[in-house]
Amino acid sequence: MASVQLDNLRKVYPNGVVGVAGASFEVADGELLVLVGPSGCGKSTLLRMIAGLEEISSGTLRIGDRVVNEVPPKDRDIAMVFQSYALYPHMTVAENLAFGLKLRGHDRAAIAGRVAEAAKTLELDQLLDRKPGALSGGQRQRVALGRALVRKPQVFLLDEPLSNLDAKLRMSMRVEIARLHRQLGATMVYVTHDQIEAMTLGQRIVVLKDGEIQQIDTPMALYDRPANVFVATFLGSPKMNLLRGELHDGDHGLRLHVRDGIELPLSPEESMRGALHARVGQSLTVGLRPEDMRIGGDDATLPAQVEAVEPVGNEAFVNLRCGDDEIVLRQPPSGLPNPGDRVRLSHLPARAHFFDGESGMRLG
Template identity: 75%
Template sequence: MAKVTLQHLRKVYPNGYVGVADASFEIADGELLVLVGPSGCGKSTLLRMIAGLETISDGELRIGERRVNDMPPKDRDIAMVFQSYALYPHMTVAENLGFGLKLRGMSKADVARQVGEAAAMLELEPLLERKPAALSGGQRQRVALGRALVRKAQVFLLDEPLSNLDAKLRMTMRVEIARLHRQLGTTMIYVTHDQVEAMTLGQRIVVMKDGKIQQIDTPMALYERPINLFVATFLGSPKMNILWGPVLERDGGLHLRIGEGVELRLRPQGEMLEKVRAYIGRELMIGLRPEDMHLAEAGPDTLPAKVEVVEPVGNEAFLNLGCGGCDLVLRLPPFHLPAPGETVHLSYAAERMHFFDRQSELRL
């Protein structure tokens, strides 16, 4: 095991495109860190730079105490699990697991021992004599994980390993990977575009967009205090509701005018009060999570909204609404739901509001 240190890593392609702009952070020894962001944000490029599969244009990469910028992948003591299983179809599970160890000149006895350990850990022992064609998608992914585990490398790199699985298998394998990490205590860097995977797996999360790191923190810190609008709306399912409009001062209080005759009462506290007051007459963006808005009786501090779509998903329901030109989603118990076309009134947790500058989209 080893820590991984990135100091101002950049990847610039010959055509001038910047794949990774300036990545600087440290993955602690034994940490499971997740790189997350939309397609094309640079997360897989960054992982491949750590693996040695992409050249580093600038900056320094260290694994443990070694500078590895120009070191070939085979000498970096890393193991990688790719999006595709990449199993040899003519080999059995046992042969797939042990192939890399044989190439390194390990004795048959040692290969058999390490394959046996990995198979027991991943519950692959009944499958060792099967070939990949006789395995389910989840079983193939476990073999791909096992092939990395037998390496006993200092760092494990996982590049969207669950994206080819169905929803049920993804959930099962998420639990499996988390369990393996706790059991092994090894350093893992996990790439995904799925924010649910990121939130449930990562001890810390690196959020990326357009090759740039937006924010690095624990899952709940990112959820509770996103640094900008992108992080706020990317993490969370359904995503954060965003309302915008000019800030008004009336009747001794602050209001956000969302539309004609539709206003949101603002109650910022402490130093945030002065920050919001500075926006009087200017546009401000307000974020509220779906769980922080509720159906209520009409009143002075409620918002009128029109129900557009109702999505019952079993233990809860999502209510899609229109409100003064803004689209909102509420997370509710699946009972006594209004019908599409109805007008409802919404209460909201004013103390749970997130404030963002309309132009820069940065958190106040």
């Protein structure tokens, strides 16, 4: 296996559109790193640049100790798993697994050994004589993974490999990929637009928007300390609630004045008070996770109206409107309000996130 190093990697198309704007980070040897972001953010373009399928406009790409900017894809010692399974329909599972090795001139004994090893790892050994048409979606995806696995490359690249599967299969395949990574200790770069996939699979996550890196960190660090409003609302399900207004200071302490009759009392930790006092009179965005708000309580002051209640088993999501802002609460499934109810909300002050009202960047 090998590390992957990107130094100010850029992709600019002939029409001047910037696909990737100066990406710099390192994927450690044996790490599973996830590239995540909305459609069109540049994550697949970045992966294809690593693979050699997309030309690099500027910057330096290293795989292991080699600079590979001009190295053809076949010589980069990488294996790629695409969104589509891309299996040969007229070949059996065994033939699909072996095809790439045959093209590279491996002898029959070596091919048979690698195919048997990959089939056992992915529990395909009972399916080797079947053709893709006789397989389920999850089995086909395992064959696509196996075709990369037999190569024994330095780096695995996976481009939204689970997007064509239903929810149940996606969950089981996430577990399969995580298990495979632990077993192999492989270097993997995984692209997805699904933030749940990113949070559950990635040892670290690179969050992209409009071709630019927004933040790189571990899943829980991103969740607990998002660098800006975009990261805050992109990671987490349901997404973080945002209240925007002007910061006031008075007899009752710091308050976010959302609009007439709607104020949110703020009790920031000591480390944040100086930064907030310096912004009194300025616009501020306060973020609160759905699990950090509740209906009622002695300190409930924020008025809201219940719009919908969504029980999902062991919990429920309560959708409310506070002026023009939409708020979602995560609650136990008992004692739920009814649509149309007018309620007051409280929150955990220590769990509030503060962002500049203009730039959207995190304060503190």
